[in-house]
């Protein structure tokens with residue numbers, strides 16, 4: 128294993144860390160209150176190039192390898208989760224389908240605007256009756272000559288309200304379902320029959336929209352099937368490959384967030400005096416700090432090793448699932464302990480740890496819950 132970090136990635140991580148500390152941290156409460164990431168911050172994110180980290184340079188992206196991308200996700204994980212969420216659909220679940228299986232014409236048409244952040248792309252798989260069991264979707268796409276007519280509804284779609292483009296999974300053969308009956312489409316905002324529905328009110332992730340998307344006799348041309356005619360019916364495979372990659376970057380972001388929680392708790396334990404001394408002098412508190420630091424160290428090694436192996440061309444399905452499972456569960460334990468170290472202050476909205484505690488909860492649920500990761504790991508073990 129060689130985890131040598133290339134100079135340009137190291138410099139980019141430093142720039143992003145500065146961006147988080149100088150531009151995001153001072154306004155984290157404003158993002159919470161307004162439930163919105165200000166446009167000038169989104170513009171800075173565009174300038175940093177983080178909307179197109181994994182998009183090849185030929186299509187206007189940075190063309191980073193997985194390790195480089197994970198290092199940047201780890202760094203940005205230190206900020207409000209809505210910052211990562213704002214760019215992550217462009218950089219991940221929304222765009223990867225086009226990147227992996229799109230035709231050359233689709234890549235040329237869509238990827239440059241996705242990579243620059245000029246356009247936002249969302250990923251729509253989940254439905255009221257199809258969450259963990261994604262193959263149970265009911266949204267249908269019926270072929271009529273040179274176009275498809277989509278009918279159905281998607282829920283919990285990240286960036287759904289602001290998306291210019293959406294990768295939509297729909298049934299094209301209800302008999303075959305996951306085995307050749309689901310197709311991935313690119314639907315553009317403004318297409319007749321496509322509308323944004325209910326906005327969810329969430330526990331955390333303030334600053335990020337999560338919405339329902341509706342399709343009512345929504346006509347899309349055959350050229351909007353990701354991969355064209357040849358990939359009609361292959362959308363489930365596309366979706367699963369896309370989610371495979373997302374597991375690792377989410378694990379990396381969880382490590383970054385856990386590290387930030389540890390730093391906040393360490394500082395608080397040095398500042399807070401009880402029984403005549405800073406609480407960091409108590410061995411019970413020291414034990415908490417040591418446990419958190421050790422678990423973060425373990426999670427980080429899992430992410431780096433899996434990313435490195437992926438970059439060597441190895442199939443990392445099991446390792447990516449293990450990394451997502453461990454790092455997101457670890458984050459849950461770390462933010463809980465960090466809040467405990469803050470005592471009553473940790474329960475108050477003026478302290479960032481209160482927001483982190485709420486934001487951290489979702490990573491064990493989306494992009495494959497912890498239970499689903501265990502199923503993936505066991506399936507690989509029993510192969």
Ligand SMILES: Cc1cc2nc3c(=O)[nH]c(=O)nc-3n(C[C@H](O)[C@H](O)[C@H](O)COP(=O)(O)OP(=O)(O)OC[C@H]3O[C@@H](n4cnc5c(N)ncnc54)[C@H](O)[C@@H]3O)c2cc1C
Pocket residue numbers: 249250251252253257258259260282283284285286329332337489492493494495496497498499502
């Ligand atoms: C904030 C947020 C953003 C999201 N963004 C998107 C998005 O952009 N695009 C998108 O398509 N989806 C998105 N989702 C949906 C997300 O991927 C699903 O919520 C997730 O896959 C779980 O599905 P579910 O909520 O229907 O839970 P369910 O599938 O109903 O699961 C309920 C519980 O049962 C468990 N369970 C289910 N099946 C099994 C099993 N076989 N064995 C053991 N336990 C099981 C689960 O782990 C969970 O604990 C988002 C969700 C949230 C909360």
